[in-house]
Amino acid sequence: MTSSTVLAARNISKRFGGVRALDAVTLEVRAGDVHCVAGENGCGKSTLIKIISGVESPDAGEIEIGGRTRSRMTPVDALRAGIQVIYQDFSLFPNLSVAENIALTPLIAHRRKLVNPRDVRTRAAAVVAELGVQLDIDAPVEELTVADRQLTAICRTLAEEARVIFMDEPTTALTRHEVQALFRVVQTLQERGVATIFVSHKLDEVLEISQHVTVMRNGAVVASGPVGEFDRVSLGRAMTGRDVRDLRDVPHFDQGAQPVLSVEALGLDGAFEDVTFDLKPGEILGITGLLGSGRSEIAEALFGTTPAQRGRVKVGDAEVKIRGVADAVAAGIGYVPSDRLTEGLFLDQSIADNVVAGSLDLHRARFGLLDGAHLRRTIDAFFSALRIKAPSVAAPIRSLSGGNQQRVVLAKWLARGPRVLILNSPTVGVDVGSKEEILDILRKEAGKGKGVIVISDDIPELVSVCHRVLVVRQGRIRQVIDGEHLTEGSILEGLNA
Incomplete structure (x- = not known):
């Protein structure tokens, strides 16, 4: 363990019954570094986190932190050593304020029996100011956006004087704009000397934010080193064991065919206005925009969850009135929502x-x-x-x-045989191998003559699978990008125009 290493886990092994979860995994993290642990779902990332944070006990191996080597950690050991984990659900108290979530946990950990509300606000405000983020410390957590809940969780770790912070799939529910804001916060943590272990399976984010990368597959470390030793191709190969396509691959469709969906002057007060486009059979159309642009509201209007107040919609030759979900389903429109857990399954x-x-x-x-x-x-x-x-x-x-x-969500809608399939963030929270397979499913369905709409802020995904991309800003379609002009750079330029 070098002088700059704050955490070392060596030869960690773990079995659950007859299943090998970890096989002699070694991980070393240096102070102030962002160290990405990458791998597909089920590769062992979460088990490793649980062992280092004391939730699970290893069958073999050792953990060294703060000059002390242990054969296992307890949750109390981990907290006292400055190890904090921000899980995907953030583990916050929704009925308490931001300030209370930030300050109460460390006070309780120090066995304070009496708490002064003014002291709580002062402590929380100091942490928020130190991190340089915008948070209403008096707001109930249940009223916050996902991004602000995540910032609250990060502030709480700093209030507990974290030396090592694990972020488990921290960008799963964030837009691209929010991801960039999170990365700025991570850079602030670096300046404080806090090590961040960024657990992810998103290739672009791993390459953008990290200094070191450890790749896991089937419970073992298959590659590790400085981020400069990796690119999208080598990282994808290490994660999946096979070459992952990184090219534009769109199915052929008849551009002269009659539209399967026509949208004219669609409008909804406070959400979007004058939305007009056609979708041809076999075409994959992307719709993107920053948070609050109206992109998701357009999809929800077409599916009837929040019906539009103005405009016309035709499916094939027939004009349809979409006043609710039943109308959309009857017209042959299917919708895969962004939150599959609460809305799709x-x-x-x-x-x-x-x-x-x-x-x-x-x-x-x-x-x-x-x-x-x-x-x-x-x-x-x-x-x-x-x-x-x-x-x-x-x-x-x-x-x-x-x-x-x-x-399974896709199967549910495909079983109805829709003419138009709308997908909102179709690959959020899935690993790189599954992502490629899901995009292939969309290509195949388009090849059968369906019209497909993909709502996403995953720019490489849009470039890979879409024939055209509509860029939405402030509730209006501001740009249509297609053909050879459809590149990551052109989409980014359109978003930030």
């Missing part, structure tokens, strides 16, 4: 139940009874075609990885 139900949840009316036989044989054929067909990785169709949704959950 029944978590405690099986894969089978979720796949056919949206198409039971299409599986009825005589007298309105469900056709069991037809249901089984549909379930088995999509389970196989979308390569859902699970022991069987009886597995509960809650047990699946993010990528497989997203496949």
